[in-house]
Amino acid sequence: MTVRELLRTVGAMCVSILAASFVVFASLYAAPGDAESVLFGSTTPTDEVRAAVRDQYRLDDPFLVRYVHWLGSVAHGDFGTSFVGGQSVATRLGATAPTTLALVGLAGLLLVVIGIALGVPMGLRPGRVDTVLTTVVAVVAGIPTFVSATLLIAVFAVGLGWFPAYGADGLRGLVLPALSLALVSSAMLARITRASVRAESGREYVTTARARGLPSRVVVARHILPNAAGPVITAGGLLVAALFAGAIVVENAFGIAGLGSLLVSSVNRQDFPTVQAISLLLVVVFVLTNTLVDLAARGLDPRQRRRAA
Amino acid sequence: MTSPLLEIGDVVVDLPGRGTVLRDITLAMASGESLGLVGESGAGKSMLARAVAGLLPAGAARLGTIRFDGAPLSRSRTGRDGARRRLGMVFQDARAHLDPRQRIGDFLLETTPRRARPARLPEVLALLDRVGLAEPRRLLDRYPDQLSGGMLQRIMIASVVLADPALVLADEPTTALDVTTQAEVVAILDELRRERGTGLLFISHDLDLAAQLCDRIAVLYAGTVQEVAAAGALAADPRHPYTRALFAARPDIERRLPRLPAIAGHPVAAYESGAGCAFAPRCDRAVDACGTALPELVGTEHAVRCLVAAPPAPATRREGVTRC
Amino acid sequence: MTLALALPAGRSRPRRARGVLGPVGWTALVLVAAMVLLAALAPWLAPYPVDQQDLLHPYAGPSPAHWLGTDATGRDILSRLLWGARTSLGGPALVVALSLAVGLPTGLLAAWRGGLVDAALARVLDVVFAVPGILIAVLAVAVFEPGLTPAVLALAVAYLPYVARTTRAAARAQRDLPYVEALELQGMGGLRICVRHILPNILGVVLAQVPVAFALALVDLASLSFLGLAVQAPAADWGVLISDTSALLQGHPEQAVYAGLAIVTTVVALTFLGDRLTEGRPVARARKEKR
């Protein structure tokens, strides 16, 4: 991985983030509802208040100036002030982000462990065990997060009472949501891991290894798995990033005060600054992960790694 | 006759979804001997080598017996597989048959127990030099994608020879290489084999190449042995119509023929051939009997499977001009 | 849900079996067809209008009048399921149709032109591809009030790269084959080669992705309805039917279970269908001719 290539990739990532931020900002700028109607609702403000508010939200500046200003302030961590309750968006993000991070972190762990632990044996041992597991995994991959969330609540929270049903906080409150969030993604990772392991097992160099009398344990550990790892890591990275999108659904299903539920409530209340901020954050996370995963995949490939040497 | 190194008795192989690919193969090799397997697409040459090596595709059914060094070989190779310990294999596409993430040094020493690896290093380096690779020490840290096809094939040969095999199966080892590289690799294979008295089962679609390298040659067509004889005898006095046609159809670098005596139709696989001799539909000497039953492989020194095979020619008439 | 991963790596088979679907594939196809049929005939099949309430019999169990019982406000669950199917299946169908209509030509154009056009398009597709459909839809809904149309249009944008990338990859593989170069040498124009030769040869690979894309779009749309951002009351779809948390907390999960079952059955059937279509299709066979 030459330094030049690294810079080019990071450069491309920045361009993507900039482009995404422009789209996010422009789309909300073009929103039909005027900011004023949201701010003042039914009350009719006096002229001075109206002028002050317009100045505070810089409503009169031309579009590009507002965009540049917004970008500048975001860079300094100031996401502007929320239309609802006048609180600064940054503080509201600060309050909710940790919950989402914890949720996604826990779910990410579950995802990687279950996905690979299931995918590898399924890929290595064709036959009845594999067909049964493949069917089960295919079914689990078909259960969307909001369905699994509802079922888990119905059984474990309402039914058995082991876990808080709604609006809980703290670790115990995150177990069911994390499980529900990780369920479908781990099934997908298992399917991709299985496909990758199976594809590598059929390759010619595995035939060579077997023809040389190497025990199958060595053939798997030293040849099949390292080569199958590439696509699995790429898929794993993208799936972990996608958990943030899944979190929007799960947080609402379990009533957890995270970025996801904040986003949905802001959308309902047309609180554009907050929606802009969260959307930008999530887009940055996705583009960042996509690039990191791309770098990791290329870094793992010996050909790429050595071109720099 | 010393105990045969390799005995293949009435072997039949069927592939799921395709059908019979090896219809009836009976061959034997003495230790230290080299046997050429020659034929066109669909003849089943590679499949036979894979059957011996125990690398048949999943779901393949194999009948008949294969004995190596006196011991029967199981259908597929599993882990240690003691019977196949002294059996090496060289493949056509060396690059595809090497793990892209493994250094050449690790590949060569992989089959040696970890403790014994430092001790074997000098032997490995000598062997790499022996197969014509310059600066072997630097080579050990390289990855396959940094080396040319010709060099990778030499490394494959070195790795097989390192295991001190009694028999090497070479499946078209030089087909993917340029003519000049092919000549060098063939020469290396020949010298190493003769020095160590290793048997060689050499698979090729090139009659002359096989004749250059092998003591005996078996001509395969549609999964059946049509003719097998000493290389010189086969070249000087081909009796099976298919062998004769193969020899005649090749363009000759020495002189231009007014017209290449081509064989009509196209080569068929075992599952596409009828009850009788598979070559009958394309054979200009075919009679009705050819189509009904599969002729027997008749003869010991020079065996032919054909009802209308040419009679053995008197020794003197076909003595070719010897040319180095 | 990110789409990059649901694409099962195609595995080639020794011979393309005529009945490419096989038993599992056919059952999956029948299931999907049944669901589509139910959705299409909903107006005639549904015993009650979607929003007819019967406050006297909330949470009534299954009875001759209400085969699947009633919900919190006495509405017939079966009718709402049937009416809901129209949106939950119609929406994704529209999403996939739009993605194909725009994705196929874009992918073909990028593959045929190559060079800068191709590189720029690939970059854009990658970025849009990295952002899950749900987020794009949430953003769209924030801009134009919550409703089905913005959600479907946003998902179409999110799924466009799914089709375009597959098309582009398949078309680029065909582009370098000798039969395309031979046609160029005959003087045939790029457009005609793409439409009459490259497209028919890659349609199979692209259409094999449709069931999986449909399933993912269905899940995303239902999720949005679950969040109250797509289908608005009194209309209903499977996502809305599951979103009634209060019923759940009061111990009446029946409606959520029926809707959940409907979604999972359809999605799993679509996934199996997609697997069979992809597996049945030999990955471009690498011909290992001699020399």
Next chain:
Amino acid sequence: MLTVSGLRKEFPGPRGSGTVAVAGLDLHLDRGECLAIVGESGSGKSTTARMIAGLLAPTAGRVVLDGHDVSRPARRRRDRLHRARLLQMVFQDPYASLDPRQSPGDALAEVLALHGVRDRAERTARVRELGEAVGLSARQLESRPAELSGGQRQRVAIARALAPRPPVIVLDEAVSALDVSIQAQVVNLLADVRAATDTAYLFITHDLAVVRQVADRVLVMRAGDVVEQGPVAQVLDRPAAPYTQRLRAAVPPRSDGARPGAVPHQVERNTPPCESS
């Protein structure tokens, strides 16, 4: 008929280390003549063929076909069709030379229609005529490519190349992927076609025996340069360039003429481990 002067192709590499595939090549091809270009992989013979055919833009040099300068690939429709009537190409891989979803008959009809054969009846007749010229039956013309063998597919490719009646056909390793018995059939077919239509061939191959059988003149290429050229008999029987001699010696001797097991020459040390392309 075909004159090429100073043909050159450079592929830009990473960090400025470009590779020169073809380093300035001159050749001419007269009407009805068969010129072979022989060389190993990486010699630039295929790149040369693709530049002459107009599939690849040369870095420098001129290609003149029947008096027309065709150095740059054609853009406008009129030029492309005109170019097609001057030169056609047959490729190496029979399995990828035909559109798998189109029968050979339709493929030929489409090409004829493209070149102005409007009337359907005339087109069908021309298709059957082309089929007969390459030894394909009406049934084979209507079958799907998947049902045809490698040799039969190559015949369709030759028929397609003949459709616009071009004075020059470029054959890029056209018989290399075929079995011995099939290769002989196609070599004979090419000879018959040349005799019947006086079409000139630019025959790209690595097989010296095929050169002897088909070509009038031969050009030997190595790493982008022409090391030797001349009439086939002279180049093959009395090779001047050492590389040609080495190529000639590397070909296994005819077994029905020579003593079996004779290894042609000593093992040579390989060059130091080089960066593979």
